[in-house]
Amino acid sequence: MVVSAAATKEAAGLGALDRLLAATDAEMQKVNALILKRADSHVEMVPELARYLIEAGGKRLRPMLTVAAALLFGRATGAQTNYAAAVEFMHNATLLHDDVVDESDMRRGRPAARMIWGNQASVLVGDFLLGQAFLMMVETGKLDALGVLAKAATIIAEGEVFQLAKARDLTATTADYDQVIRAKTATLFQAAAEVGAMAGGADEAGRAAMRDYGMELGLAFQLVDDVLDYRGESGAMGKNSGDDLREGKMTLPVIMALADANPAEREIIVASLGKPDASETALAQVAAIMNRHNALSRTVDQAHAHVRAARAALAGLPESEMKTILSDIAEFYVSRAY
Amino acid sequence: MVVSAAATKEAAGLGALDRLLAATDAEMQKVNALILKRADSHVEMVPELARYLIEAGGKRLRPMLTVAAALLFGRATGAQTNYAAAVEFMHNATLLHDDVVDESDMRRGRPAARMIWGNQASVLVGDFLLGQAFLMMVETGKLDALGVLAKAATIIAEGEVFQLAKARDLTATTADYDQVIRAKTATLFQAAAEVGAMAGGADEAGRAAMRDYGMELGLAFQLVDDVLDYRGESGAMGKNSGDDLREGKMTLPVIMALADANPAEREIIVASLGKPDASETALAQVAAIMNRHNALSRTVDQAHAHVRAARAALAGLPESEMKTILSDIAEFYVSRAY
Numbered sequence: 001m002v003v004s005a006a007a008t009k010e011a012a013g014l015g016a017l018d019r020l021l022a023a024t025d026a027e028m029q030k031v032n033a034l035i036l037k038r039a040d041s042h043v044e045m046v047p048e049l050a051r052y053l054i055e056a057g058g059k060r061l062r063p064m065l066t067v068a069a070a071l072l073f074g075r076a077t078g079a080q081t082n083y084a085a086a087v088e089f090m091h092n093a094t095l096l097h098d099d100v101v102d103e104s105d106m107r108r109g110r111p112a113a114r115m116i117w118g119n120q121a122s123v124l125v126g127d128f129l130l131g132q133a134f135l136m137m138v139e140t141g142k143l144d145a146l147g148v149l150a151k152a153a154t155i156i157a158e159g160e161v162f163q164l165a166k167a168r169d170l171t172a173t174t175a176d177y178d179q180v181i182r183a184k185t186a187t188l189f190q191a192a193a194e195v196g197a198m199a200g201g202a203d204e205a206g207r208a209a210m211r212d213y214g215m216e217l218g219l220a221f222q223l224v225d226d227v228l229d230y231r232g233e234s235g236a237m238g239k240n241s242g243d244d245l246r247e248g249k250m251t252l253p254v255i256m257a258l259a260d261a262n263p264a265e266r267e268i269i270v271a272s273l274g275k276p277d278a279s280e281t282a283l284a285q286v287a288a289i290m291n292r293h294n295a296l297s298r299t300v301d302q303a304h305a306h307v308r309a310a311r312a313a314l315a316g317l318p319e320s321e322m323k324t325i326l327s328d329i330a331e332f333y334v335s336r337a338y
Numbered sequence: 339m340v341v342s343a344a345a346t347k348e349a350a351g352l353g354a355l356d357r358l359l360a361a362t363d364a365e366m367q368k369v370n371a372l373i374l375k376r377a378d379s380h381v382e383m384v385p386e387l388a389r390y391l392i393e394a395g396g397k398r399l400r401p402m403l404t405v406a407a408a409l410l411f412g413r414a415t416g417a418q419t420n421y422a423a424a425v426e427f428m429h430n431a432t433l434l435h436d437d438v439v440d441e442s443d444m445r446r447g448r449p450a451a452r453m454i455w456g457n458q459a460s461v462l463v464g465d466f467l468l469g470q471a472f473l474m475m476v477e478t479g480k481l482d483a484l485g486v487l488a489k490a491a492t493i494i495a496e497g498e499v500f501q502l503a504k505a506r507d508l509t510a511t512t513a514d515y516d517q518v519i520r521a522k523t524a525t526l527f528q529a530a531a532e533v534g535a536m537a538g539g540a541d542e543a544g545r546a547a548m549r550d551y552g553m554e555l556g557l558a559f560q561l562v563d564d565v566l567d568y569r570g571e572s573g574a575m576g577k578n579s580g581d582d583l584r585e586g587k588m589t590l591p592v593i594m595a596l597a598d599a600n601p602a603e604r605e606i607i608v609a610s611l612g613k614p615d616a617s618e619t620a621l622a623q624v625a626a627i628m629n630r631h632n633a634l635s636r637t638v639d640q641a642h643a644h645v646r647a648a649r650a651a652l653a654g655l656p657e658s659e660m661k662t663i664l665s666d667i668a669e670f671y672v673s674r675a676y
Contacts, residue, residue, distance in 0.1 A: 046499050123461055127491070130468060152469075157466035164383070
């Protein structure tokens with residue numbers, strides 16, 4: 001039996017996830033305890049809604065990145081617990097607001113919180129989590145790390161607004177897309193890695209390396225997400241596949257497909273873009289057009305390029321088991337695209 | 339001609355506003371310049387929407403409170419400019435999210451931002467303003483003041499969720515109402531006054547005095563708002579009068595009226611409570627029931643009690659022109675109720 005190069009890579013990637021989970025396990029238990037504690041409130045609906053979302057799990061990739069970065073530099077002071085929990089709260093606040101903005105029905109494989117508690121509570125509990133995130137940062141007494149997350153919060157919101165402004169815009173460019181995903185997704189990966197490095201006592205070079213690593217990892221992550229939305233075994237992301245097209249999101253696959261489509265193909269794409277009730281058949285037609293023009297595989301190629309850049313960002317750091325794990329884990333997250 | 343006691347009080351109050359405006363004018367020009375600057379973004383929709391709301395004005399009462407508190411203690415360091423702008427951004431973020439939550443059509447006498455840019459952009463630009471608020475606080479390098487605002491952000495969100503949970507709840511108590519307005523409204527007044535005192539170099543006693551003053555002023559402010567929603571010359575708040583009833587908000591006037599209403603009156607109130615399409619006639623009937631049971635005047639009485647408490651909070655501070663202004667201005671804000 002011949003083992004393909006891709007399969008070997010994927011196996012290495014899966015191994016990397018197990019190694020990352022093991023290497024961060026003790027720290028992540030502290031983070032998870034803090035997350036549950038700080039989602040509490042005397043106003044019952046707050047922890048009900050927050051814990052519904054938080055306990056649905058998700059991969060906790062962002063706080064794990066913070067913890068891993070802190071451990072990488074070996075002088076972790078303990079601040080990483082608060083930093084990591086704050087990063088996860090910022091992420092969950094964004095999810096709550098995004099689901100309202102996108103009118104999403106599903107999140108993490110369950111009905112979105114807004115389907116149970118309503119849009120109103122989702123907006124407000126998101127605000128609560130954002131406030132708690134900053135409060136946890138304040139409690140560490142570290143103003144510089146707080147500044148990194150506050151700056152990230154503004155950039156993420158700008159990115160979301162820009163994405164909204166470009167929805168259903170047939171003139172959206174690959175540069176627009178790049179700007180959107182840098183801001184709305186990769187900025188939090190970047191901040192998560194950077195504050196982790198700060199908690200670990202990294203010098204400026206180490207901090208810059210982790211900043212670059214986080215940004216590139218985040219870009220790869222979002223590119224793969226945007227492929228999965230079309231390639232989707234349904235529920236791969238715990239959301240409905242085809243949501244991006246129905247919401248009119250101008251992701252790279254659709255921008256590339258539109259650029260190369262003939263008039264008939266273009267018409268098919270446009271007929272479903274931003275149409276909440278586009279049929280499964282229509283979605284399948286659009287996916288077929290994307291495959292005809294290699295829009296999905298070319299998007300994966302770009303993800304691979306960012307994985308290479310993420311690994312390259314680590315090059316100047318001293319060799320260690322954690323460095324190897326972080327290098328391999330980037331590969332793993334692209335392996336999801338297959 | 340006999341001048342009534344109430345008219346004299348109101349005249350004194352109006353004088354207080356002019357004196358407050360004059361005393362804070364130079365500082366508020368800096369604050370307003372910073373507010374406009376920090377509402378900017380390369381994503382066009384962000385400053386468009388933010389400035390639409392910000393330039394509609396509002397009284398800028400909260401940042402003015404921050405500036406006044408800083409000047410009161412006489413050792414203002416300059417941090418009050420960032421603090422005041424951050425307070426106003428937090429307030430505007432709350433307004434944007436509230437209008438989405440309440441499905442409000444009007445704000446500050448104009449169509450609410452969500453009616454022009456949509457709910458989605460309103461949520462996201464609110465997030466942007468919240469991020470900018472924290473970033474401006476970080477830039478002052480003062481972690482303790484940042485902590486005051488971060489804590490306030492969580493309490494405000496909790497208060498809004500609690501209000502939402504109590505909407506249309508006929509068993510809501512005056513204690514519930516007190517909890518709601520302390521959290522959702524008075525906490526920001528309290529934080530605005532407290533960080534102002536901190537910027538002004540207040541000692542712990544001065545800081546505590548301003549914290550109490552801000553809380554009591556905020557409670558009086560919200561009580562009057564909740565009266566005006568029923569007494570409403572339309573547009574007194576730049577919102578539609580009767581909105582609270584239509585949204586099912588359990589404010590003190592409605593809680594008091596329900597407690598004292600006979601079965602027929604109760605039925606009339608319940609028929610309109612939380613009914614977005616309740617008619618003007620129905621609203622007038624409810625207002626008449628409230629007046630029959632003195633629910634509005636008793637609410638104003640409570641506002642007066644908080645004004646007295648606000649003035650009492652200042653008692654231990656050295657006499658100064660600014661102290662007199664702050665004492666008188668509390669009176670002014672209750673005079674709006676007539």
